[in-house]
Amino acid sequence: MKTMTCKQLGGACDKEFHANSFDEMAQLSKNHGMEMFQQGDEEHLEAMNKMKELMKSPDAMKDWFENKRKEFEAIPEEK
Numbered sequence: 141m142k143t144m145t146c147k148q149l150g151g152a153c154d155k156e157f158h159a160n161s162f163d164e165m166a167q168l169s170k171n172h173g174m175e176m177f178q179q180g181d182e183e184h185l186e187a188m189n190k191m192k193e194l195m196k197s198p199d200a201m202k203d204w205f206e207n208k209r210k211e212f213e214a215i216p217e218e219k
Protein backbone atom coordinates (compact mmCIF):
# COMPACT_ATOMS: atom_id res chain seq x y z
CA MET A 141 0.00 0.00 0.00
CA LYS A 142 1.31 3.43 -0.95
CA THR A 143 0.08 6.91 -0.22
CA MET A 144 -0.02 9.95 -2.48
CA THR A 145 -1.86 13.23 -2.04
CA CYS A 146 -4.28 14.94 -4.35
CA LYS A 147 -1.66 17.66 -4.92
CA GLN A 148 1.01 15.15 -5.86
CA LEU A 149 -1.34 13.84 -8.51
CA GLY A 150 -2.01 17.19 -10.11
CA GLY A 151 -4.93 18.08 -7.85
CA ALA A 152 -5.39 20.88 -5.37
CA CYS A 153 -5.73 19.57 -1.81
CA ASP A 154 -3.90 17.40 0.70
CA LYS A 155 -6.34 14.50 0.61
CA GLU A 156 -4.46 11.22 0.74
CA PHE A 157 -5.11 8.28 -1.53
CA HIS A 158 -4.02 4.76 -0.66
CA ALA A 159 -3.47 2.21 -3.38
CA ASN A 160 -1.45 -0.84 -4.28
CA SER A 161 -0.85 0.10 -7.89
CA PHE A 162 -0.36 3.31 -9.79
CA ASP A 163 -3.40 2.61 -11.95
CA GLU A 164 -5.51 2.26 -8.82
CA MET A 165 -4.01 5.49 -7.51
CA ALA A 166 -4.79 7.33 -10.74
CA GLN A 167 -8.36 6.05 -10.58
CA LEU A 168 -8.83 7.24 -6.98
CA SER A 169 -7.45 10.63 -7.88
CA LYS A 170 -9.75 10.83 -10.90
CA ASN A 171 -12.82 9.88 -8.84
CA HIS A 172 -11.94 12.48 -6.24
CA GLY A 173 -11.39 15.07 -8.98
CA MET A 174 -14.82 14.33 -10.46
CA GLU A 175 -16.41 14.65 -7.03
CA MET A 176 -14.75 18.00 -6.42
CA PHE A 177 -15.70 19.10 -9.93
CA GLN A 178 -19.35 18.32 -9.21
CA GLN A 179 -19.12 20.34 -6.02
CA GLY A 180 -17.70 23.21 -8.02
CA ASP A 181 -14.54 23.45 -5.92
CA GLU A 182 -12.58 26.31 -7.48
CA GLU A 183 -9.10 25.09 -6.67
CA HIS A 184 -9.82 21.71 -8.19
CA LEU A 185 -11.45 23.29 -11.24
CA GLU A 186 -8.28 25.28 -11.76
CA ALA A 187 -6.11 22.20 -11.32
CA MET A 188 -8.32 20.38 -13.81
CA ASN A 189 -8.00 23.15 -16.37
CA LYS A 190 -4.24 22.79 -16.13
CA MET A 191 -4.57 19.06 -16.72
CA LYS A 192 -6.81 19.75 -19.71
CA GLU A 193 -4.13 22.00 -21.19
CA LEU A 194 -1.63 19.23 -20.67
CA MET A 195 -3.93 16.71 -22.35
CA LYS A 196 -3.90 18.74 -25.54
CA SER A 197 -0.44 17.35 -26.08
CA PRO A 198 -0.46 13.55 -25.89
CA ASP A 199 3.33 13.52 -25.45
CA ALA A 200 3.24 15.95 -22.53
CA MET A 201 0.44 13.95 -20.98
CA LYS A 202 2.36 10.73 -21.39
CA ASP A 203 5.49 12.29 -19.83
CA TRP A 204 3.46 13.62 -16.92
CA PHE A 205 1.90 10.24 -16.37
CA GLU A 206 5.23 8.43 -16.55
CA ASN A 207 6.77 10.87 -14.07
CA LYS A 208 3.91 10.30 -11.66
CA ARG A 209 4.27 6.56 -12.09
CA LYS A 210 7.96 6.83 -11.22
CA GLU A 211 7.09 8.98 -8.23
CA PHE A 212 4.65 6.32 -7.14
CA GLU A 213 7.22 3.55 -7.61
CA ALA A 214 9.72 5.51 -5.50
CA ILE A 215 7.39 5.77 -2.52
CA PRO A 216 8.22 3.25 0.19
CA GLU A 217 5.69 0.51 0.72
CA GLU A 218 3.49 0.89 3.82
CA LYS A 219 2.51 -2.05 5.87
Ligand SMILES: [Zn+2]
Binds near residue numbers: 155
Ligand atom coordinates in the same frame (compact mmCIF):
# COMPACT_ATOMS: atom_id res chain seq x y z
ZN1 LIG B 1 -8.27 17.20 -3.91
